[in-house]
Amino acid sequence: MAMTTIKRVTRTEPCSRHHRASYYAQDVSEGPPGRLASLCSSCRYSSQSGNISAAMVSIAVQPPTETQTCRPIYPPVVAQTHVRAGGRHNNTHLFATAALLDDQGRVLDGQLGGALVATGYAVEDRGSGSRHQSVAFAFPDLALTYAGVYPIRVDVYRVNYDDGDTDNATMIDQAETELFYGFSEAVAVQRPTSEERSLLRKLRQSGCDIPSTPT
Numbered sequence: 001m002a003m004t005t006i007k008r009v010t011r012t013e014p015c016s017r018h019h020r021a022s023y024y025a026q027d028v029s030e031g032p033p034g035r036l037a038s039l040c041s042s043c044r045y046s047s048q049s050g051n052i053s054a055a056m057v058s059i060a061v062q063p064p065t066e067t068q069t070c071r072p073i074y075p076p077v078v079a080q081t082h083v084r085a086g087g088r089h090n091n092t093h094l095f096a097t098a099a100l101l102d103d104q105g106r107v108l109d110g111q112l113g114g115a116l117v118a119t120g121y122a123v124e125d126r127g128s129g130s131r132h133q134s135v136a137f138a139f140p141d142l143a144l145t146y147a148g149v150y151p152i153r154v155d156v157y158r159v160n161y162d163d164g165d166t167d168n169a170t171m172i173d174q175a176e177t178e179l180f181y182g183f184s185e186a187v188a189v190q191r192p193t194s195e196e197r198s199l200l201r202k203l204r205q206s207g208c209d210i211p212s213t214p215t
Contacts, residue, residue: 056081056082056173057079057080057081057096057154057156057172057173057174057175058079058080058081058175059077059078059079059080059154059175059176059177059178060078060079060080060136060196060199061075061076061077061078061138061192061196061199061200062075062077062177062178062180062196063075063076063077063152063177063178063180064180064187064189064190065180065181065190066180066181066182066183066187066188066190067144067180067181067182067183067187068182068183068184068185068186068187069143069144069145069146069147069182069183069184070113070143070144070145071143071214071215072114072140072141072142072143072211072214072215073139073142073143073144074189074190074211074213074214074215075190075191075192075196075200076138076139076140076141076142076200076210076211077098077138077139077142077152077154077177078136078137078138078139078196078199078200078203079096079118079136079137079154079156079175080134080135080136080137080199081094081134081135081156081172081173082133082134082135083133083134083135091160091161091162092158092159092160092161092162093120093158093159093161094119094120094135094137094156094157094158095117095118095119095120095137095156095157095159095169096117096118096120096137096154096155096156096157097116097117097118097154097155097157098112098116098117098118098139098142098152098153098154099112099116099152099153099155100112100144100150100152101150101151101152101153101176102150103149107153108150110145111144111145111146112142112143112144112145112152113141113142113143113144113145114139114140114141114142114143115139115140115141115142116139116142118137118138118139119137120135120136120137120156121135121136121137121138121203121206121207121208122134122135122206123135123136123199123202123203123206124202136199136202136203136208137154137156138200138203138208138210139152139154140208140209140210140211144182146182147181147182147183147184148181148182149179149180149181149182150179150180150182151176151177151178151179151180152176152177153174153175153176153177154174154175154176154177155171155173155174156171156172156173156174157169157170157171157172158170158172189214200212
């Protein structure tokens with residue numbers, strides 16, 4: 001997979017936790033209208049001694065089979081990757097972006113609302129052994145603009161401050177959700193699985209603002 005880079009744009013307005021904000025977007029000036037979550041150095045996941053290499057990204061929480069347009073998708077989409085502990089020193093930060101795709105895999109700009117950028121949260125990772133740490137990226141308020149059938153693609157990026165190139169981020173992997181349907185009328189609520197509920201609970205305990213019920 002070819003490496004992709006995106007530019008970082010720094011703004012001085014405060015982030016949601018009242019820190020100096022840094023925003024990441026593929027094209028801030030011409031991008032989709034969905035708002036960009038603030039990713040300041042005080043908020044985002046940081047690996048001071050981890051080794052992030054050829055990371056595999058998966059969708060840990062799938063969207064519901066059916067959702068109503070203009071309402072937050074619940075369960076929320078959550079992507080997950082694993083970081084190997086140890087190795088050489090890496091002052092690395094991770095974040096992820098979400099994009100809505102059509103049936104040809106093309107990005108549908110302007111048709112996915114909500115925060116399209118997510119910071120990484122470290123969560124307990126019992127299944128991978130002590131040498132790994134799980135990092136999750138939650139998108140709790142994504143909403144479809146139009147009815148249709150779509151997947152959502154999540155791209156995970158890293159910024160490595162040790163190499164001195166702090167103005168660019170490199171995509172390390174991407175994953176797509178299963179297809180789901182958007183309807184203009186109300187649909188039945190779909191609950192997350194027990195495994196998905198466990199991860200969502202861990203994210204809330206880590207400070208991620210995820211609703212426990214549909215809003």
